[in-house]
Amino acid sequence: xxxxxxxxxxxxxxxxxxxxxxxxxxxxxxxxxxxxxxxxxxxxxxxxxxxxxxxxxxxxxxxxxxxxxxxxxxxxxxxxxxxxxxxxxxxxxxxxxxxxxxxxxxxx
Amino acid sequence: xxxxxxxxxxxxxxxxxxxxxxxxxxxxxxxxxxxxxxxxxxxxxxxxxxxxxxxxxxxxxxxxxxxxxxxxxxxxxxxxxxxxxxxxxxxxxxxxxxxxxxxxxxxxxxxxxxxxxxxxxxxxxxxxxxxxxxxxxxxxxxxxxxxxxxxxxxxxxxxxxxxxxxxxxxxxxxxxxxxxxxxxxxxxxxxxxxxxxxxxxxxxxxxxxxxxxxxxxxxxxxxxxxxxxxxxxxxxxxxxxxxxxxxxxxxxxxxxxxxxxxxxx
Numbered sequence: 001x002x003x004x005x006x007x008x009x010x011x012x013x014x015x016x017x018x019x020x021x022x023x024x025x026x027x028x029x030x031x032x033x034x035x036x037x038x039x040x041x042x043x044x045x046x047x048x049x050x051x052x053x054x055x056x057x058x059x060x061x062x063x064x065x066x067x068x069x070x071x072x073x074x075x076x077x078x079x080x081x082x083x084x085x086x087x088x089x090x091x092x093x094x095x096x097x098x099x100x101x102x103x104x105x106x107x108x
Numbered sequence: 109x110x111x112x113x114x115x116x117x118x119x120x121x122x123x124x125x126x127x128x129x130x131x132x133x134x135x136x137x138x139x140x141x142x143x144x145x146x147x148x149x150x151x152x153x154x155x156x157x158x159x160x161x162x163x164x165x166x167x168x169x170x171x172x173x174x175x176x177x178x179x180x181x182x183x184x185x186x187x188x189x190x191x192x193x194x195x196x197x198x199x200x201x202x203x204x205x206x207x208x209x210x211x212x213x214x215x216x217x218x219x220x221x222x223x224x225x226x227x228x229x230x231x232x233x234x235x236x237x238x239x240x241x242x243x244x245x246x247x248x249x250x251x252x253x254x255x256x257x258x259x260x261x262x263x264x265x266x267x268x269x270x271x272x273x274x275x276x277x278x279x280x281x282x283x284x285x286x287x288x289x290x291x292x293x294x295x296x297x298x299x300x301x302x303x304x305x306x307x308x309x310x311x312x313x314x315x316x317x318x319x320x321x322x323x324x325x326x327x328x329x330x331x332x333x334x335x336x337x338x339x340x341x342x343x344x345x346x347x348x349x350x351x352x353x354x355x356x357x358x359x360x361x362x363x364x365x366x367x368x369x370x371x372x373x
Contacts, residue, residue, distance in 0.1 A: 024162040031159060032336055039329045054325040057332070061155040062313055065306035068162055069180065072173055087177040094184050095310050098191070102314045 016078060020071035027064045031057055066095050109327055112138075113153060113334015114341065120157040121342025122354055127335060128154050128276035129213060132206065133365045143199040143206075147275025148316030149328050151309045154277040156332040158306025160339040161299075170299035172292070175237050175254060179264040179300075183278060183308040186268025191315035194272060206274050207369030213280045214362035217355050241296060255291040264304070272312035277305030 034057035041050035073088035112134045116127025128150040135146035234240060235253045243250040254260070263285035267278025279301040286297035316322055 021163070024159070028159050028163040028336075031156070031332070035329045035333050035336075039326065039333065042326050051325055054329045058152055058313075058317070058322065058325070058328060061152060061159060061332070062310055064159050064162065065155065065310060068303065069177075069307055072177055075173060076177060081174065084174045084177045087181050091177070091180045091184050091307065094181075094188060095307070098188065098311045098314045102318050 016071060016075045020068065020075075023067060023071070024064065027060060027067070031060050031064070034060065062099070066092065066099075069095065109330040110334040110337075113156075113331040113336075114338035115334075116150075116153055116331075117157060117160070117335035117338020117340075118342035118345065119338075119358070120160070120335070121339045122345065127157055127338075128274070129210060129280060129362065129365075131331065132275050133210075133368070136203075137365075137368055143202050144194070144316065144319070145321045145323070147202065147273070148313070148321035149324075149331055150275035151271065151313045151316060152322070152328050153331050153335045154271070154275070154309045155306055155313060156335040157277070157339060158302065158309070160336060161302040162306065164343070170241055170296050171303050172237070172239050172254075172296055172300045175260075175286075175292070176300050176303050178237070178257075179260055179282070180304055180307055182261045182264035183268035183271075183282070183304055184311060186265035187272045187308050187311040188268075190269040190272030191311040194312075194315050195319055197273075202273055203369045205270075207366045209270060209274060209276070209280075210362045210369065211366035214359040214366065216280075216284050217359045217362070238291075239296070241293075243293075243295075250293070252291055252293050252296065256289050260285055260290045267304075268308050268311075271305070271308045272315060275312070277301075278308050279305050 034053050038050045038054035038057060041047075041053060069088055069091050073085055073092060076082075076085035076088055112131055113127075115134075116131045119130055120127045128147075131150040131153050132143075132146050135141045135149055136143050139146075141149075234251050237254040237257070238252050240249060240251045242248075260282075263281045264278075267281040270276055270281065271278045279298075282301040282304060283294070283297045286292040286300065287294045292300070313322075322328060
C-alpha cells in the first residue's frame, strides 16, 4: 500500500502561500464583480440596491488585506517564528479593533 | 473618474505607488471635492491597488513576509493615530501637508539612485530579516541583509500617519527608505510595500467611512474599477514604457501639485 503524500495534507508555509494567492484572486474577482454590478444598477434606477452592492464591495476591499495578514500569521506560526507571528497577530488585533469601532459607530 | 482611477492604477503597476498621490489632487483640485472626501475615496483606491498586487503571483516571490509583519505594527499603529485625529484637523492643514509631501516625493523621485543592494547568494549572510530571491535582472540567485531597522520602523509610522491624513498608500515613504537606507533591493522593497499599503489603509478608510467621507459610493466604485483596469494596463505597459521618463514626468507633475497646495490655495 502506498504511503499517502504529506505534501497536500500538511498546512506548511508553501501550502498556506498558495491558499493566500487563491483567496486574493477570488477576492479580487468578487470585488470587481460587485463594483461593476453596483455601477450598472445605478443608472438603471436601482439606487438602494446599487448602494448596498457598492458598500459590500468597499467592505470586501477592507477585509482582503486583513485576510492577507491572517495568512501571514498562519505562515509564520507554521514556521514557528513566534516573534513575527506575534507581530502579525498584533496587526490583526489593531485592524480588528478598527473594524469593531466602525461596526459600533465609534472613531477608528 | 474612471480615467483618474486608470491613471492611478497604471502608476501603481509601473512605479510601485498606490496612486493616491495622483488621485487626491485630481479629486480635490480638479473636481473641487473637499480634501477629506478626496482622501477617503483615494484610500479605497489604494485598497483596490493592493488587492490587484496581492492577486499577482510575481510579487509573492519578492515579498519579505517577516519584514512586512514587523513594519506593519508600526505603519498600522501610525495609521490608527492619524485616523484618531482626522476630525480635529482642518482640511487646510492636510492640504499643506500634502503639498510638502508631493514636493519631497518629487525631489526623491529625481534624486534617488536605483540602488540595487543585492549580492550573490553565496557571499552574504542574510540575517533574521534578510532574504534570497531570483534576480530577474542578473538571472542569478541574489541575497540581501536588512540594515538600520529603526529607520524602516520610523518611516513606516510616518507612512501610516500620512495614509490616514492624505489618502496616499505610504509606499512613497517606505520604498525609498527600505531601498536607500536599509539595504533592501528595490523590487523586494516595492513588493513588501505593496503588501503593506493595503493593510495600512484600513484604519484610515474605516475612520473616513465612519465620519461620512465616503458618501458618494458611485464615485468610489468608478475610481476602483478604474484602478483595477489601470493596474492591468500598467502591467502590460511595464515592459514598453521607460520608467525613468515616467518618473521624470511624475516629478514635474508632483512639483506642480506641491506648488498648487503650498502657494496658490
